[in-house]
Amino acid sequence: MEMNRRTVLAGMVAGSGLLLGGCSENPPTYGNVLRMGDWFTYNAQRVLIPRRALAREYGRGDITSTVAVGTVNPGNDHEPAFNPAAGPLWARLAANDFREWALEVVGAVARPGRFSLDALMRFKARTQITRHTCEEGWSAISEWTGVPLRAVLEHAGIKPSARFVKFETFDAQQDSIDMFDVLHPQTILAYGMNGARLPHGHGAPLRVRVETQLGYKSMKFLRRIVVTDHFDDGGKFGNIASGYSWFAGI
Numbered sequence: 164m165e166m167n168r169r170t171v172l173a174g175m176v177a178g179s180g181l182l183l184g185g186c187s188e189n190p191p192t193y194g195n196v197l198r199m200g201d202w203f204t205y206n207a208q209r210v211l212i213p214r215r216a217l218a219r220e221y222g223r224g225d226i227t228s229t230v231a232v233g234t235v236n237p238g239n240d241h242e243p244a245f246n247p248a249a250g251p252l253w254a255r256l257a258a259n260d261f262r263e264w265a266l267e268v269v270g271a272v273a274r275p276g277r278f279s280l281d282a283l284m285r286f287k288a289r290t291q292i293t294r295h296t297c298e299e300g301w302s303a304i305s306e307w308t309g310v311p312l313r314a315v316l317e318h319a320g321i322k323p324s325a326r327f328v329k330f331e332t333f334d335a336q337q338d339s340i341d342m343f344d345v346l347h348p349q350t351i352l353a354y355g356m357n358g359a360r361l362p363h364g365h366g367a368p369l370r371v372r373v374e375t376q377l378g379y380k381s382m383k384f385l386r387r388i389v390v391t392d393h394f395d396d397g398g399k400f401g402n403i404a405s406g407y408s409w410f411a412g413i
């Protein structure tokens with residue numbers, strides 16, 4: 164029996180279970196072009212991307228001073244993105260050096276749970292010196308130390324159907340990235356900066372570094388990570404609602 168190419172491809176896709184059926188929930192911000200990453204589940208990415216292009220890494224001598232911008236103190240109710248539901252809690256946790264803080268990991272994972280700073284520091288650490296590029300036109304080079312997001316999610320048992328990861332913070336900003344960036348080796352949950360603990364203004368106790376995209380994707384003050392199999396950028400807390408592009412690749 165002969166099958167045309169289309170049928171064969173359709174059969175392969177169906178058989179492999181790599182792609183999700185519906186395409187109604189894709190990020191709306193590419194115009195007509197969809198980024199391949201949006202279509203692929205965790206299962207597909209794991210197979211497809213053994214080699215990834217890395218963002219440039221620098222030497223210690225290249226480190227510059229980095230200003231803290233956006234929210235610098237989630238506990239301050241005068242901050243533009245102050246979140247009354249979480250800001251005061253951040254202030255209490257900060258006062259005790261984040262000993263009672265834990266990152267919640269929920270959604271499409273087999274073992275939802277909480278990771279204390281100590282628990283995150285027990286994972287194999289990655290240190291990288293990279294350039295942060297803000298959409299407002301400045302950039303700065305810093306050293307970041309943390310745990311690859313991939314390692315934490317695999318520890319939590321990320322489900323094969325997972326397609327996006329959403330970051331919830333202690334201020335009124337949320338954001339999400341697709342599996343392409345979730346599994347990128349330089350996408351780390353950073354607790355260290357320039358050889359010291361992550362300073363408050365730069366997102367203590369934990370921020371994500373998304374080195375493949377503009378600085379505003381690197382959410383500071385992480386509280387909760389939600390693994391999803393559908394697109395969710397945080398709605399009214401997300402970038403699209405505030406007029407930014409969801410995808411900001413560099």
Ligand SMILES: Nc1nc2c(c(=O)[nH]1)N[C@H]1C(S)=C(S)[C@@H](COP(=O)(O)O)O[C@H]1N2
Pocket residue numbers: 229230231232233234244296297298332333334336364365366378379380381382383384
């Ligand atoms: N939670 C949270 N994350 C955030 C922001 C913010 O205001 N709140 N600002 C973003 C922007 S626009 C930039 S440029 C960087 C700034 O990081 P820095 O303060 O370490 O320079 O954080 C990003 N992450």
Ligand SMILES: [Mo]
Pocket residue numbers: 232296297298299378379
């Ligand atoms: Mo920014």
